[in-house]
Amino acid sequence: MAIISESGHTKNVTNLESLITAIKTYGASYNPSKASIKIPALQALLTAANESVNELNDAQSVYSNAVAGREYAFQPFAKLITRTGNSLKATDAIAQVNDSANTIIRKLQGRRAGAKLTDEEIKALEAEGKEVNQISVSQMGYDTRLFNFDKLISLLKTVPEYNPNEEELKTDSLKQYHTDLKAKNDNVVTASSQLGLARNNRNEILYKPLTGLVDVASDAKTYVKSVFGASSPQYRQISRLSFKQRTI
Numbered sequence: 001m002a003i004i005s006e007s008g009h010t011k012n013v014t015n016l017e018s019l020i021t022a023i024k025t026y027g028a029s030y031n032p033s034k035a036s037i038k039i040p041a042l043q044a045l046l047t048a049a050n051e052s053v054n055e056l057n058d059a060q061s062v063y064s065n066a067v068a069g070r071e072y073a074f075q076p077f078a079k080l081i082t083r084t085g086n087s088l089k090a091t092d093a094i095a096q097v098n099d100s101a102n103t104i105i106r107k108l109q110g111r112r113a114g115a116k117l118t119d120e121e122i123k124a125l126e127a128e129g130k131e132v133n134q135i136s137v138s139q140m141g142y143d144t145r146l147f148n149f150d151k152l153i154s155l156l157k158t159v160p161e162y163n164p165n166e167e168e169l170k171t172d173s174l175k176q177y178h179t180d181l182k183a184k185n186d187n188v189v190t191a192s193s194q195l196g197l198a199r200n201n202r203n204e205i206l207y208k209p210l211t212g213l214v215d216v217a218s219d220a221k222t223y224v225k226s227v228f229g230a231s232s233p234q235y236r237q238i239s240r241l242s243f244k245q246r247t248i
Contacts, residue, residue, distance in 0.1 A: 008244055012206055013049045015241040016217050020046060022238050023220065029227060036211065037220040049213050052202040059198035063191040070142070070184040080168065080177070081108050084152070087169050091161035104152045108145055142185045149178050207246045214243040
């Protein structure tokens with residue numbers, strides 16, 4: 001896939017505006033039969049292209065703010081999980097409860113129940129004919145963390161001994177924090193979807209074969225070349241306006 005920078009997309013739009021400005025100076029001599037390269041059509045395409053770029057910029061800002069908001073909300077998460085686990089350990093809850101909580105906490109912290117085997121240990125086991133399959137235990141995606149956090153809260157609610165005096169460690173407070181984290185994560189998911197739609201719309205307007213800005217602008221340049229000639233002042237005026245294609 002051909003790659004074009006964000007500034008490259010804007011440059012295509014800017015060059016179309018320059019092309020239209022130049023074409024307007026040619027007067028009645030610029031009179032193509034192809035509807036898509038007539039001046040009104042080019043102006044409509046320019047308007048649509050500018051709007052698509054602006055909408056994408058707005059969507060990018062919304063997405064960036066959503067990501068920043070989620071990152072900020074998750075900052076206390078790791079320490080809070082550790083404190084919650086320690087608070088449970090400090091109770092008279094039975095060992096099985098602590099084990100169940102520790103299993104969830106390990107997932108929340110991306111830790112293994114046992115140490116990861118070294119390359120030498122793996123080779124030794126394989127030499128003995130034993131199959132080694134070390135599955136990654138990292139479950140640190142936001143959706144997964146939220147799922148496991150909810151499981152931890154649900155477990156704690158069933159433990160009568162878990163009744164901390166610290167307000168932020170109480171199950172109601174943990175649930176409220178979970179609700180806030182989920183809302184922040186949902187904001188990112190929604191913003192990401194809107195960003196994708198805006199990018200697809202921009203790409204459609206700028207790069208769709210035949211009807212996109214790049215192909216249409218190239219056709220308009222070719223028409224000017226055919227009318228005035230490759231060495232004419234008119235064509236030299238626009239020949240340096242580059243319209244770079246992107247494979248979608």
